[in-house]
Amino acid sequence: MTNRELYLKMALDISAGALVSVLALVLRLGYPVPGEFLYSIPHYLALSGAGKLVAELLWNLHRQSWKDVSIPNLKDIFNASAANLLITSSGLFMMSTLAKVPRSVPVIDSILYGVMLCALRILRRRFWEKRLSCGKLMGVIIAGAGEAGISLAREMLKNPAMGMELKGFLDDDPQKRLTTFLGYPVLGGLEDLKEAAKKSGASEVLIAMPSAEGRVVKRVLEAASSAGLKARIVPSYSEIVSGKASISQLRDVNIEDLLRREPVRLDLSSIRGYVDHRVVMVTGAGGSIGSEITRQLARFSPGLMVLVGRGENSLFHLKRHLSRIEGCPPFKLVVADVRDRERISQVMDLYKPEVVFHAAAHKHVPFMEENPEEAIKNNFLGTKNVARLALEKGVRVFVNISTDKAVNPTSVMGASKRLAEMEVLRCAEAAGQDRCFVSVRFGNVLGSRGSVIPIFKDQIRRGGPVTVTHPDMSRYFMTIPEAAQLVIQAGGLGENGKVFVLDMGEPVRIADLARDLILLSGLQPGKDITIEYTGVRPGEKLYEELFTPEEGTMASRHSKILIAPNHRVPEDFEALSEALVSAALKGDPAAVRDMLARIIPGCRLEGTSGHE
Secondary structure, three states, rough: OHHHHHHHHHHHHHHHHHHHHHHHHHHHHOOOOOOHOOOOOHHOOOOOOOHHHHHHOOOOOOOHHHHHHOOOHHHHHHHHHHHHHHHHHHHHHHHOOOOOOOOHHHHHHHHHHHHHHHHHHHHHHHHHHHHHOOOOOOOEEEEEOHHHHHHHHHHHHHHHOOEEEEEEEEEOHHHOOOEEOOOOOEEEEEEEEHHHHHHHHOEEEEEOOOOHHHHHHHHHHHHHHHOOOOOOOOHHHHHOOOOOOOOOEEEEEEHHHHHOOOOOOOOOOHHHHOOOOEEEEOOOOHHHHHHHHHHHHHHHHHOOOOOOEEEHHHHHHHHHHOOOOOOOOEEEEOOOOOOOHHHHHHHHHOOOEEEEEEOOOOOOHHHHHOOOOHHHHHHHHHHHHHHHHHOOOOOOEEEEEEOOHHOOOHHHHHHHHHHHHHHHHHHHHOOOOOOOEEEEEEEEEEEEOOOOHHHHHHHOOOOOOEOOOOOOEOOEEEEEEHHHHHHHHHHOOOOOOEEEEOOOOOEEEHHHHHHHHHHOOOEEEEEEEEEEEEEOOOOOOOOOOOOOOOOEEEEEOOOOEEEEOOOOOOHHHHHHHHHHHHHHHHHHHHHHHHHHHHHHOOOOOOOOOOOO
């Protein structure tokens, strides 16, 4: 703001102040002003002008941005008006012989002064908004008349450059019906979107419910599609809290929004109790889960993060990301393979981790069916190396990342992860009560590498068809941040030897997921894009289980983390697992499958008869 602009604003304020002083005198004394007061008018105007000048400078009214006027600016004007009243009234008392005017005049004057200053600024803002919105505005309806919806509306009204004209709100809360917010009505519930859009002429709906469950978002999206409306959404609660986005950053609806659940609420004190200022090691740190665990850990101020991975490219990208995080704790990137026991031992001796998150694993079911030896070497032997070294070197907390496919496994990948759980349990039994060795099971993670979502998106981009293995195929899903947060939380529960099971919500049919993605692309399932069923692949189940009937579940101290308490390890596990590893190292897939079926109760792999 230039000096010229400052002086111009001050001149306008003072001129407006002089005008309202005259108006206050006329309102109180009448027109024409009685002769007995004529001598006092110049003295009062001088006194009032001085009071307004002092108030202007005290509250920096001339420095306000008139086109961006807001509630705090209006508060300053109120304070300036009050200061003017005090100054003018005090002056009148001391100059009673020179300025004989009624005591009510300064009150009227100050009220009019405040109103006039507000009017000047509001008119300037309206003029500015009119200039910005000279083009045609797009009519929008905001779904959600809560805090987020009102904040979005306020931002829209403040910035006409967004090119949107608010038509009203929709909300399912009956108490908000027939209510207006910021002068705009609640047009009905979410189910009234089509009718509200038709009556108001809106062409887009903005979904402003950052903490709503996915089924609610899906209702709005389906209604918008039916009405031919475009739909956008404000970021989720977790994105806003983490600082990744703000309310005003609208984006297209994505599949994570449709599967959204109640936000995870972490017990921060228990996490800080075992993470803050400690050396934390993460294996598989370059992978989808490992890298997100690393990002989440950075919030809890570990003394050092030792990030171990086999792929140098993934570690390189992780380093670039962490380097952009303000206040990121110190970290070391280590290229190492968990199958190399000597190398992992060297890393632990060098950095002396107190907490280990073991996320390194092969996870693709069909690939591991074709390469069972690699599944055993990486998922079981790798876990055995890291867990036993953690036991030997005094690691306080060890968290093994497992999967729902480890329950009654029908795939080599699932069986290898079940063996890893057993190995961690054996280490827990040897660790003692002052240490904690646990496993955490969860299902599919949205957006992880090789997940079904990017495959479907690519098929839709190519014009279809979208391929699904079976109409009844279903899976549990959660977002990467939610999974990583709960894994970190599980480490702070202090339940040595437990297998924790994350609350995954309700399973989702893959066919429904495909239809939702087609819908999100602005296309119609079965019309624009077809869905083809290709048959169940080797090792796949129609549905996944998170625990066996024999295990059952128990509640933990966190509402979204359960415990599978009856986790058993065969007495001859050591001998059988050594024979299994020997078969894997020799490259004997048939022997690998047979040994897995012998070791794991309920294991049913193709090509084996199974053993109890």
